[in-house]
Amino acid sequence: MRGNVLVIGASGEIGIAIARKLAKEGYSLLLHYHQNVEPILQLQLELDEDAILGFYQADLSTSNGIHHLIHQLDFDIDGIVFAGGNAHFDLFQDSLEEEMDDMLQLHIKAPWMITKHVLPNMIRKNKGHIVFITSIWGDRGASNEVMYSSVKGAQNSFVRALAKEVSLSGISVNGVSPGFIQTKMNAHLSAEEVHSIIDEIPLNRAGLPEEVANTVHFLMSDQSSYIRGEIIEVNGAW
Numbered sequence: 001m002r003g004n005v006l007v008i009g010a011s012g013e014i015g016i017a018i019a020r021k022l023a024k025e026g027y028s029l030l031l032h033y034h035q036n037v038e039p040i041l042q043l044q045l046e047l048d049e050d051a052i053l054g055f056y057q058a059d060l061s062t063s064n065g066i067h068h069l070i071h072q073l074d075f076d077i078d079g080i081v082f083a084g085g086n087a088h089f090d091l092f093q094d095s096l097e098e099e100m101d102d103m104l105q106l107h108i109k110a111p112w113m114i115t116k117h118v119l120p121n122m123i124r125k126n127k128g129h130i131v132f133i134t135s136i137w138g139d140r141g142a143s144n145e146v147m148y149s150s151v152k153g154a155q156n157s158f159v160r161a162l163a164k165e166v167s168l169s170g171i172s173v174n175g176v177s178p179g180f181i182q183t184k185m186n187a188h189l190s191a192e193e194v195h196s197i198i199d200e201i202p203l204n205r206a207g208l209p210e211e212v213a214n215t216v217h218f219l220m221s222d223q224s225s226y227i228r229g230e231i232i233e234v235n236g237a238w
Contacts, residue, residue, distance in 0.1 A: 002025065002026045002027045002078075003027060003028070003078030003079055004027070004028045004029075004030060004053060004075050004076055004077055004078050004079070005022055005027045005028070005029055005030070005077070005078065005079040005080070005081060005129075005220070006029075006030045006032065006073070006077050006079070006080045006081070006114075006118075007019050007022075007029060007030070007031050007032065007080075007081045007083060008032045008060070008080065008081065008082045008083060008084045008110075008111075008114065009032065009033070009034075009082070009083040009084020009085060009133075010029075010031035010032055010033055010039070010040060010043075010055070010083070010084075011031075011033035011034070011035075011036040011037070011038075011039040011040055012039075012083065012084065012183065012184075012185075013181075013182075013183040013184065013209045014083050014133060014178070014181065014183060014209045014212050014213070015031075015081075015083040015084065016039050016043065016209070017208075017209035017210045017212065017213035018081055018083055018209075018212070018213045018216050018217075019031060019043055019047075020043070020046075020047070020213070021210070021213040021214065021216070021217050022081075022213075022216075022217060022220070023043075023047045023048065023051040023052075025217055025221075027051075027079070027220075028050065028051060028052075028053050029047075029051055029052050029053060030052075030053050030054050030055070030056065030073070030075060030077070031043065031052060031054075031055040031056070032055070032056050032057075032058060032060075032069060032084065033055065033056075033057060034057070034058065034059055034060070034084070037055075037057070040055045053075055054072075054074075054075070056069055056072050056073070058072075060084065060105065060106050060110035061102040061103075061105045061106040061110075062105060063105065063109075065110075066105070066109065066110050066113050066114070067113075069114070070113065070114060070117045073117070073118075076121060077118045077121065077122075077128075078122075078125075078127065078128060078129070079128060079129035079130070079131070079220055080114065080115065080118060080129075080130050080131070081131045081132075081133070081216055081220075082111050082114075082130075082131070082132045082133060082155075083133045084106070085106055085107050085133075085151075086102075086103070086106060087145065087148050087185050088103055088145065088147045088148050089144055089145060089148075089188060090144065091144060092146040092147070095146075095147055099147070100147060103147050103148070103151050104151065106151075107151035107152065107154070107155060108151055108154050108155070108158075111132065111155065111158070112158070115130060115162070119166065119171070122166075122169070122170075122171050123166070123169045123170075123171065125170075126169060126170035127170045127171070128170065128171040128172070129171070129172045129173075129219065129220045130159075130162070130171065130172070130173045130174075131173075131174055131175065131176060131216050131219050131220065132155050132156075132158070132159050132174075132175040132176070133175070133176050133178065133212065133216075134152045134155045134156050134159075134175045134176065134177045134178075134231060135148070135149075135152040135177060135178060136177055136178065136179045136180075136233070136235055136238065137149040137152055138151075138152025138153040138154075138155060138156045138177065138231075139153070139156065139177060139231070139233075141153075155175065156175060156177070156231050159173055159174060159175040159229060159230075159231060160229045160231075161229075162229075163228045163229030163230075164229060167228045167229075172219070172224065172225075172227070172228055173228065173229060174219045174224070174227060174228065174229065174230050174231070174232065175230070175231040175232065176212055176215045176216055176219065176231075176232050176234060177231045177232065177233045177234065177235070178207060178212050178234050178235065179201070179207060179233070179234065179235025179236060179238040180197050180198070180201060180206050180207060180235070180236075180238065181206060181207040181208065181209060181211075181212060181234075182206040182207065182208055182209070183209060194206075200238060201235070201236045201237070201238045202236060202237040202238070203236030203237060203238075204236075205236065207234060207235065207236060211234055212234055215232055215234050219232065
């Protein structure tokens with residue numbers, strides 16, 4: 001086996017695609033989910049028997065949930081993929097403080113705390129991979145998604161800064177920034193809105209979760225050994 005990888009948000013379409021790809025390439029998986037356990041159970045049936053070491057339920061929008069997950073992790077972790085999170089669609093002035101707190105916990109504090117927990121062992125072994133699934137809006141910003149853009153921008157900065165701090169310790173930290181990907185996160189859009197967005201994409205289609213997963217696998221592999229602190233865009237030239 002190539003190592004043990006913790007996938008945060010493994011029940012979403014991108015998380016599922018990442019889990020499938022990494023399992024196919026010989027990694028052992030620890031899968032996190034919040035509410036939707038069905039995709040995790042399906043993966044357990046679908047993948048090789050020894051591909052999944054365990055799966056863990058936790059609400060990472062709360063401090064209790066973050067610590068609950070950390071205390072459950074009883075395997076050495078060689079890599080982490082942060083693929084979880086929620087979008088937030090609203091006018092900024094209509095956003096509630098509680099919603100802000102949830103977004104900050106889920107997208108910023110949870111990855112910080114989980115990374116802080118696994119880093120000492122990675123440093124001791126002088127190897128490790130950390131990959132964030134961020135967003136095109138973390139770089140460019142989006143109206144009606146100001147909070148989501150803000151926390152994804154913070155993830156981008158975290159990737160770039162942490163990579164400088166731990167590269168000499170053999171740890172690779174990078175991000176993957178998807179554009180418009182065919183997932184349920186875009187279910188709030190009308191057919192007309194989807195068509196309008198695709199018209200703006202030079203490749204003239206939505207991306208697939210598998211295309212994000214392929215990029216994650218590349219960043220987890222030795223083929224990306226000199227890539228550190230980068231945010232790889234997967235967006236069809238949008």
